Amino acid sequence: MSERAQFATKMGVIATSVGSAVGLGNIWRFPYEAGVHGGGAFILIYILCVLLLGIPVIIAEFVIGRSTHKNANSAIKLLAPGSKFRYVSYIGIIASVMILSFYSVVAGWILEYLFQSIIGNLNGHTSQEYSEMFNSLTGSPWRSVLWTTLFLGANFFILRKGVQKGIERISNLLMPILFLLLLLFCVNSLLLPNAQKGIEFMFRPDFTQISPSMIVGAMGQAFFSLSLGLTCLLTYASYFNDKTPLVKSATIIAILDTFVAILAGIIIFPAVFSFGAEPTAGPKLVFEILPNIFQQMPGGYLWSIAFFILLFFASITSTISMSEIFITFCTEEYRMSRKKATRINIAIALVLGTLCALSFNSLSHITLFDKTVFDLFDYISSNIMLPAGGFILAVFVGWVMNKNIVKKQLTNNGELNVRTMRPILFCIKYVAPIAIVVIFLYVIGFFDYVSTLLF
Ligand code: TRP
Secondary structure (H helix, E strand, O other): OOOOOOOOOHHHHHHHHHHHHOOHHHHHHHHHHHHHOOOHHHHHHHHHHHHHHHHHHHHHHHHHHHHHOOOHHHHHHHHOOOOHHHHHHHHHHHHHHHHHHHHHHHHHHHHHHHHHHHOOOOOOOOHHHHHHHHHHHHHOHHHHHHHHHHHHHHHHHHHHOOOHHHHHHHHHHHHHHHHHHHHHHHHHHHOOOOHHHHHHHHHOOOHHHOOHHHHHHHHHHHHHHOOOOOOHHHHHHOOOOOOOOHHHHHHHHHHHHHHHHHHHHHHHHHHHHHOOOOOOOHHHHHHHHHHHHHHHOOOHHHHHHHHHHHHHHHHHHHHHHHHHHHHHHHHHHOOOOHHHHHHHHHHHHHHHHHHHHHOOOOOOOOOEOOEOHHHHHHHHHHHHHHHHHHHHHHHHHHHHOOHHHHHHHHHOOOOOOOOOHHHHHHHHHHHHHHHHHHHHHHHOOHHHHHHHHHO
């Protein structure tokens, strides 16, 4: 690849990465995972994961991408010729397609909810009816496949026309509006009767809730929400220029992303308790709660339309970033045309996405480890592949890469005085890799096994 474009402004860098990070992971997945895992304690561990694993791994991805201006595979080949670490790009490609598949199903639900809002059907029902509405959508094979296909079609169109920069620009304009809308919804939720209970659920940790599945869930959620471990941010960083401050950008991205997730929680949980719903509802949580919120707001009809449109844009900037991993790899490593790479990427996602959509209805009986195709894709990619990718990238930057290159990258060739350099390098080298391995061992029951041997 001869000439690669570069982001012209710092705003471009942060906005694009935030565009990738902020999406359904924050607004749909975070509240449901926090709800399933008991609230406060999950959120606390989630925040620890963002600080100790998330920020260091974002920086590791940035360092590899910006120091080489190449995709993961060529970057690692260049930095450490002959090293097997480059196989991390295959984890990235496989997991990115898996995530794109189930993510498109959920984004499809957003489209249906947008449609229902527009025709005025999201108003004037009971909680029970909203619950039935969601079940009838996911229970209908043709409706869920149709919306998934439409969402992937929109992705295809954007990537194919090469207008993703334009979409990102529109999205950058819309994201601050989404942010304001979320703030407003927060105020509304805090004023609901019983709101207090929701806030306590989120911010008063109950440490008896801590379990292996909760910790691995919090780690997976942190990686998912920050778009980490799949070399997605690495690919974006390969377009950064030499002036981009890596540590500062990574910190801003992590803070903004976490802030949006917490806002989503403050919108959902007071409402959950106010409407007498269950926080443990799982993937359907926000889809059952949001319509209840909108209908008690003055002007709810318009708020709901605006919200689902903005969420659609937030989702599409995230899925564009997933596709970019696959497309950049195919065009740069196999000299495939961009059009062909896009076609293949979307075609695979369409087949797998259809399976995910059908796993709520016609294929719901097909399960492995008690999980449907949708759940399995989500679990394997988010909780296993992303942290595994993050582990490999952190070890590579901490132990394999030339230290001088790493330091030069963090300080922009000595121009910046990065006071947090030592703790960051320490986290990349020790804390992140060790924590990821320990969490994996914990979840497979290794420590229980050892304690039965010892006692
Ligand atoms: N972070 C995005 C969200 O929260 C999802 C996402 C986009 C992602 N690109 C990714 C997750 C790459 C993992 C890897 O919605």
